Amino acid sequence: MTLDRSSLIPALRNVATRLRIDSVKSTSEAGSGHPTTCCSAADVMAALFFAEMRFDPHEPHNPDADRFVLSKGHAAPILYAAWAEAGAFDRAELMNLRKIDSDLEGHPTPRLPFVDVATGSLGQGICAAIGSALNARRVKSDYRTYVLLGDGETAEGSVWEAADTAGYDKLDSLCGITDVNALGQSRPTMWQHDMDALANRWRAFGWHAIVIDGHDLAAILDALGEARRTKGRPTMILARTIKGKGVSFVEGKDGWHGKAFKKGEELDRALAELEKQFVPAPVGVNLPAQIPKPAARPRVVESAKPVAAPSYKRGDETATREAYGVALTKLGEADPRVVALDADVKNSTFSDKFEKLFPDRFYENFIAEQVMVGAAMGLAARGAIPFPSTFACFLSRAYDFIRMAAISNVGIKMAGSHAGVSIGEDGPSQMALEDLAMCRAEPNITVLYPCDGVSTEKLVALMAYHPGPAYMRTSRPKTPVIYDNNETFSIGGLKVLRESSSDAATIVGAGVTVFEALKAHDQLKASGVNVRVIDLYSVQPIDAAGLVAAGKASGGVIVTVEDHYAAGGIGDAVAEAVAPAGLTVKRLAVREIPRSGKPEELLDRFGISARHIVDAVRSVIPALK
Amino acid sequence: MTLDRSSLIPALRNVATRLRIDSVKSTSEAGSGHPTTCCSAADVMAALFFAEMRFDPHEPHNPDADRFVLSKGHAAPILYAAWAEAGAFDRAELMNLRKIDSDLEGHPTPRLPFVDVATGSLGQGICAAIGSALNARRVKSDYRTYVLLGDGETAEGSVWEAADTAGYDKLDSLCGITDVNALGQSRPTMWQHDMDALANRWRAFGWHAIVIDGHDLAAILDALGEARRTKGRPTMILARTIKGKGVSFVEGKDGWHGKAFKKGEELDRALAELEKQFVPAPVGVNLPAQIPKPAARPRVVESAKPVAAPSYKRGDETATREAYGVALTKLGEADPRVVALDADVKNSTFSDKFEKLFPDRFYENFIAEQVMVGAAMGLAARGAIPFPSTFACFLSRAYDFIRMAAISNVGIKMAGSHAGVSIGEDGPSQMALEDLAMCRAEPNITVLYPCDGVSTEKLVALMAYHPGPAYMRTSRPKTPVIYDNNETFSIGGLKVLRESSSDAATIVGAGVTVFEALKAHDQLKASGVNVRVIDLYSVQPIDAAGLVAAGKASGGVIVTVEDHYAAGGIGDAVAEAVAPAGLTVKRLAVREIPRSGKPEELLDRFGISARHIVDAVRSVIPALK
DSSP: OOOHHHHHHHHHHHHHHHHHHHHHHHHHHHHHHHHHHHHHHHHHHHHHHHHOOOOOTTOTTTTTSSSEESSSSGGGGHHHHHHHHHSSOOOOGGGTTTTTTOOOSSOOOOOOHHHOOOOOOSSSOOOOOOOHHHHHTTTTOOOOOOEETTTGGGGGGHHHHHHHHHTTTTOTTTEEEEEEEEOOSSBBBBBBOHHHHHHHHHHHHTOEEEETTTTTTHHHHHHHHHHHHSSSOOEEEEEEOOTTTOOOTTTTTTOOTOOOOOOTTHHHHHHHHHHTTTTOOOOTOOGGGGOOOOOOOOOOOOOOOOOOOOOOOOOEEHHHHHHHHHHHHHHHHHOOEEEEEESSHHHHTTTHHHHHOOOGEEEEEEEOOHHHHHHHHHHHTTTOEEEEEEEEEGGGGGGGHHHHHHHHHOEEEEEEESGGGGOTOOOOGOHHHHHHHHHSSSTTOOEOOOOHHHHHEEEEEEHEEEEEEHHEOOOEEEHHHHHHHOOOOOTOEEEEEEEEEEEEEEEETTTTHHHHHHHHHHHHHTTTTEEEEEOEEEESSOOOOHHHHHHHHHTTOOOEEEEESSTTTTTHHHHHHGGGTOEEEEEEOSSOOOOOOOOOHHHHHHTOSSHHHHHHHHHHGGGGO | OOOOOOHHHHHHHHHHHEEEEEEEHHHHTOOOOOOHHHHHHHHHHHHHHHHHHHTTTTTTTTTTEEEEEESSSHHHHHHHHHHHHHHOOGGGGGGGGTTTTTTTTTSSTTTSSSOOOOOSSSSHHHHHHHHHHHHHHTOOOOOOOOOEEETGGGGGGHHHHHHHHHHHOOOEEEEEEEEEBBBSSSSBOOSTOOHHHHHHHHHHHTTTTEEEEEOOOHHHHHHHHHHHHSSSSSSSEEEEEETTTTTTTTOHHHHHTOOOOOOOOOHHHHHHHHTTOOOOOOTTGGGGGGOOOOOOOOOOOOOOOOOOOOOTTTTOEEEHHHHHHHHHHHHHHHHHEEEEEEEHHHHHHHHHHHHHHHHHGGOOOOHHHHHHHHHHHHHTTTTTTEEEEHHHHHHHGGGHHHHHHHHHOOOOOOEEEESGGOOTTTOGGHHHHHHHHHHHHSSTTTTOOOHHHHHHHHHHHHHHHHHSOEEEOOOOOEEEEOOTTTTOOTTTOOEEEOOOEEEEEEEEEOOOHHHHHHHHHHHHHHHHHHEEEEEOOEEEOOHHHHHHHHHHHHHTOEEHHHHHHHHHHHHHHHHHHHHTTTOOEEEEESSSSSOOOHHHHHHTTOSSSSHHHHHHHHHGGGGGG
């Protein structure tokens, strides 16, 4: 792109006008959407797409293409307009915005090939952009990552987690642009057009900040160039803009957020104004055709070797959280795409084992779970296999990110340690008791919950290559290894650990409660009652047929026991699985806010120890009532 | 407190030493905990509790007492030691730290009368402190709120949401102290002892920042005084400290986070060192006895008048989100304790109706859901009845806060609008489809889901006065009013909307699906099949007896239908409720990631429209199969 500014700027001006017109028309056709939000960003979008970024509109996934993340996802119409202008698809498609059979949804999702992660929950795109920038470093590509935020969006704390992380990691391939249009949804933004207030924040967080007029194309181009030349730190361009720019009767007016122009007089008036903003087209300029493609370089095919097998002996004691750390190192050895992310608990989750071997593929996010999960989303979208891990309870900090990861269907592989009351003395703030409910609610998240070292190692390898997001729950206490190293596991499977031809009930446990179930089995057996014991290591998907078969073979009596609150966990999962067979489930779970104490005291106090299982079995077996 | 510094400082020095000794001893006795984290904060704690704050150790809830929030909750042992030193309870109790029958838990919870909100998930205490400071303004008290953070904690984005909010609200009654000990759990913190890097951040967010040596008692006292005199903005004191201060062999050493000293040689050595740090006691000084009490002033008894009744006509169309806004104004009229919090969507949730009438009781948090919920927790702990509301999907941003609100059992009254696919064109990022699972998982959160204007108004008033946290789910589309204005509702109730003596099935809906169930009822009736229809407006607690009775009266056939993902929602709730009666449930719910489209198209595409209900009923009624 060596166009003279005297040609480039009028050409960009016309692109910006077309993007405004497309945004206004498509939202009016849809009857909803955010045209004024698009209009404020139009000049920045024009400059980025048609004078700055290197990409191939027909190959958006090119591994060396610059990335663009629309963190202010409600400006989706202008994103679609820009890709249509670039030639990625027919402009006429824009008129299908928000229709049920169009992938041009109200907010962007990766159903569209040029969208890496879904946005529309503010403050997330910038976190994914960090993942994208980290990935460039990982694969030694010089692609740059651009992210467009709204000024209102920067009230989200996750933005400052991202700011800290990018500053600390010196991500100079990352360039943010804040579209400072000073108007939020319901009122002016916190700092409105106080550009210094905004710039000072970014500077304090270690970024290079540039304040510009966001409708001055020369200034935008200068700022993008300055950002490209800035080394050792990311750049934030703070673009002072007018919401609704180009349509005089809405420019800078409150009350126009998320409102399409009404077809008829209102729309006609807006379009008439915009049409007048075209300038004489410079001769011989065809910006879409002149988009620079990514430099061709040999494509590295990253492929996996077999993962080393577990090497435990039955009866060895190991915590599943520690086995997770071991598994991660073996996986990292086998596959260069595997990376790990931490929120300053790596010595508790044991992801520090991975860091020691693969420091270049380990990302420390300090105590900032949102950017950890968000960066993992960006890494996954760019071909890495990221394992973000922290205490399971603190993944709830990133639930909105997990929700968006599900919508994006990106392959983040989460691990949460310290599940349940079995952590003991640290007390309820450190106990995850809703993590299964949280992850199970998302229909495409795989939920795994191993009970010993062997199953942990096998399941970590399985989750790495199973498509889409996954969550593994690990436990704090040491538990005995119960499986042989060559035992096989599957996503959607279970293990029957004890069975007889005369089982009076089936006990379903997972994680630490497997061992309570085994104890209960032995106690019941001593009193002449045989029960089946199942290790439900795959909570979602779930082996409904296996559970129904076990239930039917044991008098229709099923008792679940879980170190989790009663709602949304294993009891509910099993109950839904067996309901079509007319079977019901007796659920043992934590049913009140717990407290500090010794692990074994807490299992007993909150109703999920072997004693309670025995009582429950006795209470529901008709012959023993 | 008019002690001469020459007496005060040696006395505080000895208090700090005692607090260190107590923290070290109690954690060693417990066998776990964070003594080095306590040691870095000891001098700040001594100065705050015994030379700065006004409070009555025997009446911690005094409405005019200064508040202290331990945002770095893992320093709990020194919090307990400080209150014991102040005389709130017998120092010997400290040795019961972390035991199952002691309320001196691993991290603080409001089981202790001097703890306002549970902490231990970092970055939350400062948000609650904002609520406390807002409450002081609300009740026109001059109490001050102090909050102690760790430096590692300030990586949490919620801290910067709090910083923005407190700066914007000019909360000069709020004083933060960051214990900058430079060591996190697993490694040095991001900025370690770069005090300027930290101070610049706070200054950029509009705070007065003071950098001090956190072991210099005179400097601490000076800084606290300066904070007290600073008007128009909050103050952050950045105290440079040494982790493990006072125990030479751990001072500033990595690898000692969360480790108690081993009883025996290690503990003895630590205690011997600490004992040597006592200085000659100044004559006539008894700091605990000299703690200034809050100024006595007439206690205002805030009491409620009756809430105005709804005034709809059956068949009127109103969205439950709008009825929520109306209800909030009526409640605000009746009770001065009612306050509302927003995250810049008040014109969508309709909390703007409340703002218009009661601007002084309305807190705008801009797009920052964590501080919105956290501030609500602080407000609730101080006697307000706070209603934080936003789009239901964005409450997931604050799930960790909601979890801690449950642990705290504080009366925050959340409302989430725009539930489910029925929002339509905005697409999945704006649809809450896991909010019921998220809130139901917490055993003490009341979960309500009204379907019309009357039930919304009645339930808002009920949730305000029901103890503990509560969540109301509201919908975007308008729905007809189906209840009379004098209809009564109850927490834990349901309504049977259609019934006959020959019902072949019970359909359980809530919110928008009530109307799909009613349509299905009519279609089935037209083909000669009678079904019962239930409006399950109280999802948690749930009317198990009512559901069982309906199920039994309708051939044991129950179909649930919900605008929510399948796991953790209404289907699971009903299934657990009826399981003891041997009944199972056929669940209709959203089972894949949805997309943009018209509301009615989406209800049908994702399996929860009347047509699907009819099909489901026909598929499960034995005679119709």
